Amino acid sequence: MGNQFIDRVAVLGIMAIASAAAAGPQFRFNGAYFNRVNGSAVATESYDRINVIGQGDVRYDIFPPDYEVSVHMRATSGAGPGYVGTSTFTQFIKTFPNGGSFNWSINAGAFATMIFDDFVVTGPAGGVSAPIRFQLTGAMSGGASSANVTATVSLQVFFRINGTTGGGWQSIQYQGLDKFVSASGLLTGFAGAGVLQSDPIFVPTNTPFTVEVQLQSGSVASMHYSFSGNASANTDFAHTLKFATDRPVFNLPPGYSLNSAQAHITNNIFTPPCPADMTLDYQVDDADFVVFVSQYDTLDCADPAMIVGCPADLSNDGYVDDADFVIFLAAYNQLLCE
Secondary structure, three states: OHHHHHHHHHHHHHHHHHHOOOOOOEEEEEEEEEEEEOOEEEEEEEEEEEOOOEEEEEEEEEOOOOOOOEEEEEEEEEEEOOEEEEEEEEEEEEOOOOOOOOEEEEEEEEEEEEEEEEEEEEOOOOOEEEOEEEEEEOEEEEEEOOOOEEEEEEEEEEEEEOOEEEEEEEEEEEEOOEEEEEEEEOOOOOOOEEEEEOOOEEEOEOOOEEEEEEEEEEEEEEEEOOOOEEEEEEEEEEEEEEEOOOOOOEOOOOOOEEEEOOOOEEOOEEOOOOOOOOOOOOEOOHHHHHHHHHHHHHOEOOOOOOOOOOOOOOOOOOEOOHHHHHHHHHHHHHOEOO
16 A cells, blocks of 8 residues: 555656746645545645645545544645655554455655756866755654554655756654664655765756755555454655755865855745744744744753754754744744745
8 A cells, every 4th residue: 555655646746746846946746645445545635735835735634433434634744945845644443353355554744846947066167077966854753553553654755956856755663563674865764853964966067957845745544344453654854855954065175166146045045934924824923833832841952842853943943932932033034034
């Protein structure tokens, strides 16, 4: 089930690549859920937003006694200047055996992409080879009550720079007490937070080139309906794939620099255009304040109770405190991101 889902989400990614022919910054984010019986969909819903900044969400929830089992699915994604984010969730709970002889699966998937065509590396003529760095923070989790049920989470990062492609993927499958992890490329060994650095990429100097970055994630829970059991799968990468913020974006040798007005990169340093926008709707309002306060109360970014990535640490000192509140308040009073 997990590989089938990954392939389906990849199709959405291919659609996004094909649509990005227009000049200037391009954004796309979409999501979908699928409730399937013996491979046939009994409930589906999706959204697809192109060349807008913000976030989308689709969800499905059924509770007993309206339905004999508890079923929950959610897919969320967002994109804007310098970031893409996705989150998915699936869960079912079936407390009785029997009830039907069929295979049942619930799937949720989300995809987001950003494309910029004004990257310029300045320096000696002839081009240069250098790695690019991304910052990725998030979590993948799941569980299955027995070997009769399966939960799978997956994550994929993809980039295309001046015609060179790269990235990586990670998948985790839960079945009873067993856990199977597989990964490749940039996500080999990824544990939930860190800077991803690519192999060296050749880019021209003193002439614009295109950078495309994608993130997609998925959650799947499946079982044969004659059994009882519960399973859940969750990916939380809502605010999390960006150009690196704590170091130069490209690891360029001395004598070279990088700029992109579209991606908010100056002298090879990426500055998020609106870090206080925690709900990714390109404005700082009461919804962001609720997210900020929950992190302010937790305080320490190292606390396990802190939201993954500690996005409210606007001063980057490892704590969400009064210094961050001053920064947040200025953005809150301004409301709209510039």
